Amino acid sequence: MSFAARAGSIHGVVGENGAGKSTLMSILYGYYQPDRGTILLEDEPVRIGDSAQAIKLGIGMVHQHFVLVEDFTVLQNIMLGLEGGFRLAPALAAARRRLAALEAAYGLAVDLDAVVGTLPVGLRQRVEILKALYRGARILILDEPTAVLTPAETEQLFAILRRLQAEGKTIFLITHKLREIMEVTDRVTVLRRGSVAADLATSATSEAELAEFMIGRKPAARAAATPARPGPVRLAATGLVVVDRSGIRRLDGVDLTLRAGEITGIAGVAGNGQSELLAALAGLVPAEGSLRRDGREVPHSGRARALRRSGLAHIPEDRQRMGLIAGFAAWESAILGHQREPRYARRGFLRIGCAVAETLARMAEYEIRPRDPRLRSAAFSGGNQQKLIAARETAPAPEVLLAGQPTRGVDIGAIELIHARLRALRDGGTAILLVSSELDEILALSDRILVMAGGRITGSFEREGASERGIGLMMAGLAAGSA
Numbered sequence: 372m373s374f375a376a377r378a379g380s381i382h383g384v385v386g387e388n389g390a391g392k393s394t395l396m397s398i399l400y401g402y403y404q405p406d407r408g409t410i411l412l413e414d415e416p417v418r419i420g421d422s423a424q425a426i427k428l429g430i431g432m433v434h435q436h437f438v439l440v441e442d443f444t445v446l447q448n449i450m451l452g453l454e455g456g457f458r459l460a461p462a463l464a465a466a467r468r469r470l471a472a473l474e475a476a477y478g479l480a481v482d483l484d485a486v487v488g489t490l491p492v493g494l495r496q497r498v499e500i501l502k503a504l505y506r507g508a509r510i511l512i513l514d515e516p517t518a519v520l521t522p523a524e525t526e527q528l529f530a531i532l533r534r535l536q537a538e539g540k541t542i543f544l545i546t547h548k549l550r551e552i553m554e555v556t557d558r559v560t561v562l563r564r565g566s567v568a569a570d571l572a573t574s575a576t577s578e579a580e581l582a583e584f585m586i587g588r589k590p591a592a593r594a595a596a597t598p599a600r601p602g603p604v605r606l607a608a609t610g611l612v613v614v615d616r617s618g619i620r621r622l623d624g625v626d627l628t629l630r631a632g633e634i635t636g637i638a639g640v641a642g643n644g645q646s647e648l649l650a651a652l653a654g655l656v657p658a659e660g661s662l663r664r665d666g667r668e669v670p671h672s673g674r675a676r677a678l679r680r681s682g683l684a685h686i687p688e689d690r691q692r693m694g695l696i697a698g699f700a701a702w703e704s705a706i707l708g709h710q711r712e713p714r715y716a717r718r719g720f721l722r723i724g725c726a727v728a729e730t731l732a733r734m735a736e737y738e739i740r741p742r743d744p745r746l747r748s749a750a751f752s753g754g755n756q757q758k759l760i761a762a763r764e765t766a767p768a769p770e771v772l773l774a775g776q777p778t779r780g781v782d783i784g785a786i787e788l789i790h791a792r793l794r795a796l797r798d799g800g801t802a803i804l805l806v807s808s809e810l811d812e813i814l815a816l817s818d819r820i821l822v823m824a825g826g827r828i829t830g831s832f833e834r835e836g837a838s839e840r841g842i843g844l845m846m847a848g849l850a851a852g853s854a
Contacts, residue, residue: 374560384562385547385562387564389751389754389755392752395562396512401421431508435514435515435518437499439498445487445498446484449483449501474501478534500531509541517546525551586782586784599632599633599634599818601632602633604631606804609663613659613826625826627821631802633802634816636820638821643825646806649687657671682771683771684765686773694757695760697747700745701730702744703748706726726744733759733762734762737785739755757778758785761777769801771804779808805817822845
């Protein structure tokens, strides 16, 4: 693999899941050592033995899954490892002055005394960028930085990146969102199966051409929407209320019905109750109100297990915290929640051979790489972890599927596959709730669209009457009602 990035540029890196993007950037940041080849920094060969050496060379990295101590303040996180001795007070004062200058220079305002665990995702990302700049980064690697951001937060991030570029910083932007590549980068390198498939100026290419370079073929045309044939109500919620530990109502009296053979999409700016709604419907958080499965009340005690046994599947929004266990082998993560079923267990013992064989088949179907069921879950790229979870939850054809950000961080080919699977499940009679930050995805898949704001459902659209503008206005609180 060979390519070059110019100083003061925003350089895009794209490719399918498992194409080598994260491995390449991990080499540049010193996590991995190349078996052969040369890295030149300003025309001088360098050896990057570890991340500390990368930082000394002026290379910083903002990881897809943030590397922050949630119980520490912003200031403590940024200073971690650079305390300079036992007397912290002078170092804290000096760091505060320097960070104030960085915040002003790059538009990275954040409360230095806030506890990181209380911050929204967009501000946590700012903390990561500040941390890299505080350590003197001249080259900044951003791994899927917009995967968990709202559209407004994404625009704010791009404004920050342009300021950094104007200051002469070099930025590597790893993303699956080709529209973002076209919007913000100067040059783009496309990886496919560990090699460079294309390296060209962004102005000389297009989204369609980049997609073809990535997957080695033209992307499939979007399937024409077929009319839904809603059947009986599979899951019904009445008056759902979720109160967090701070006493704030995250869900405020939500009524919802999910019907067999219908995809119900939830649109809304992140933080307006979508995550809590998914968790409440899956029985993962205490919730007031009624929850009925096929007309029968689901008791509060043991609700999550009862729902799972009744045929409810759940693709969680946070794959690393709720979707798999990083230290487990892929085959173990691939049967989580199903491990007591007869196909995987007999007389209290796991049928490991059956689980491994089935995982291998799903890996082939969902193009999960590397195709090794015994590899640790943590060793897979984020996109391949997502595909492993999606395969687990959609393969058994559940009666009800709660899909939270089902295509987050996956490539174009995988998006096609997951969308096709969701449509097939709908046509087979599954009731699906789709929560996605991608409005295009909501519009492409949903038969009925509900808009959430402030923990409530504030409006609804049928497929035929839905538009990006109309939904966007309702999400922003500039319109109300149904259409």
